[in-house]
Amino acid sequence: AQVMEEMWDKGTGLKEHPNVGWFKDAKFGLFIHWGLYSKLAGKWNGKNYYGSGEWIMNQAKIPAAEYAKVASTFNPVNFNADEWAQLASDAGIKYLVITAKHHEGFAMFDSKASDFNIVKATPYGKDPMKALATATAKKNIRFGFYYSQFVDWHEPNGGRNSWDFDESKKNYASYYSQKAIPQLKELLTNYGPLGIVWFDLPGGLTKEETQKLVDSLHALQPQSLFSSRVGQGLGDYKDFGDSEIPDAPVKGAWESIYTHNDSWGYIEHDLNFKSPAAIIQLLAKVASKGGNLMLNVGPDGNGRIPYHSVKYLRETGKWLKKNGEAIYGTTYGFIPQQPWGVTTAKPGKLFLHVFSRPGNGKLLVPGFSNAVKAVYALGNRQSVSWKKAGNDLELQLPAFAQDAPNTVFVVEYTGAQPGYDNKSA
Ligand code: H79
Structure with missing residues (x-):
């Protein structure tokens, strides 16, 4: 019994945010990776890439200027925000987090801070994030944005593109002040109340600068929860590593994130989807440790969520309709x-x-x-x-x-x- 007391004592190490209650009760979230990489679908110049579709620019070492041309062909005419929100609702999902900007640097929203965005640079010309914010609100699903705050392969001063830009000449402060911070402020201003801002891979900021960034963003939406990957021990709830569940129960608000197939972003040749049984057991396993499961789907470049993701999520939802009492609002x-x-x-x-x-x-x-x-x-x-x-x-x-x-x-x-x-x- 003493061993178990010790297990239970392990917290997330984060300061408790007053609004984490809904998050702790939610248990099941939907992660969506969607960007220009979705259109590439894991292929570049006739070669198939494996691993993670949203990494193709890095894997194929595509120069930023050439990669940017993908935008001129990006036209997700099949995107339907209400269908996505309906699917999330059918699946028993309580919150949805979508990539507003991934490492590729492309804004999937209307941005004044950078023209490299879906409204300005694509034939689609509309803001799908606006539609999704509205559609999820109608279904009582909390809405959130993933934003890659440091890594930006499109910007000469952004993090982690060394195949194209000279790392030693980079001015991260300028990248933050010119793009990342203004875009984050746009996201926290133009889309209604956000349940979550999901940061990923910190870099280029001191602890003090990170605190200042967090404070300036929280000033816009104090109730919004920021993921721990904002870095420097800050954030309102804890994300463990990608596809990681802690060994022992952990107190406080935390989340495990998993891919549905083997990739976050859409890859046409990756059909390794977790079965409904695997999802249901994974959800129970994460809940048994006290956390949330945020499961990812990768829509394609036309705006369609893969067939198997739709089918298996709906089947998961059927199980949750009957057994949700044993998942939602539970502790470890x-x-x-x-x-x-x-x-x-x-x-x-x-x-x-x-x-x-x-x-x-x-x-x-x-x-x-x-x-x-x-x-x-x-x-x-x-x-x-x-x-x-x-x-x-x-x-x-x-x-x-x-x-x-x-x-x-x-x-x-x-x-x-x-x-x-x-x-x-
Ligand atoms: O957005 C998803 C990932 O793109 C992002 N975090 C999740 C939520 C992430 N950024 N960096 N990493 C994950 C770690 C890097 C993993 C890599 Fe790879 C291993 C990069 C290259 C080898 C995965 C496998 C990507 C390409 C191959």
Whole structure:
């Protein structure tokens, strides 16, 4: 028990923002990577690139001036903000974060700070972010922007393009003041209330400068949550590494981000999509540690979300419609991962997410010291027989518990939630 207390004590190391409540309860977010790279679809000069579609400019070492020409062919006529918001809603998603500008430096929004944007530089000529802000608000989905604040391969003074520009001649301060900060201010001014500003890969700023940047942006929208990748130990919630879940439960507001196939940005030849079962189990696994899953999709250059992403997200949503009580608004489960699955919790309730039913149907919940009131299947409320042996709780599961991919059982208990400090968790 002492070991577990120590696990639970690990926080995110960030200062708690007063508005993290909605974020902690949300559990499921949709990440969208969409930019000029979506049009390239993982191909340049007849060669296929693998890994991450949004990195193709770097992988093929495309000169900025040549890459910029892609904009003149970017015309996502199939983009439909209401369809995207409807999909997110059907999938049970509570917040959506989209790339306003990725490392390529192209603004997918109307920007006065740089002409290298979707309204000015493409035949499309409209601002899809405006439409998406409106569409998500209608569906009660919190909306947020990803913004690559340091890395900008288009700008001679931006971070991390050394194939085209001389690193030693770069003036990061000028890049920040001319482009990154003005664009961030545009995003925080022109799109209504933002749930999130998702920064990525910090660089070129001291801690003081980062604090100043954060303060000046929070002044525009104090309620908006900034991701920890703003750098220097700042930010309002924690993002771990890409596709990383912490080993032990972590208190506070945090998120794991995952790709749906193997790439963030659209790659035509990447069909390695996670099945609905894999998504559902991943979501439960992240929730069992106390975090949110933000799952990414990569729409193509025409504005279409890949067929398998649409299909599998909708199937995930069907599971969530029935079992959402065991995900939304939960905290980490106070019983660690078991051979059969994971747990999540609410005051008075422990949810057992059974991924694989033990052959004899006997499900062991070790270290369960609270008094048990009732045990039942979440789906049909049918009660489940149980017995207590010391601090071990043993359930005799009904045969239907074989349902893939995650059958949830509820243990109602009395007493305080173990390992849970009701003030701060
Ligand atoms: O936006 C997504 C990534 O593009 C961005 N963060 C997530 C959310 C990111 N920036 N840098 N990195 C991730 C780390 C760099 C990974 C790389 Fe690679 C490994 C770059 C080159 C090798 C991935 C694999 C990209 C190309 C191949």
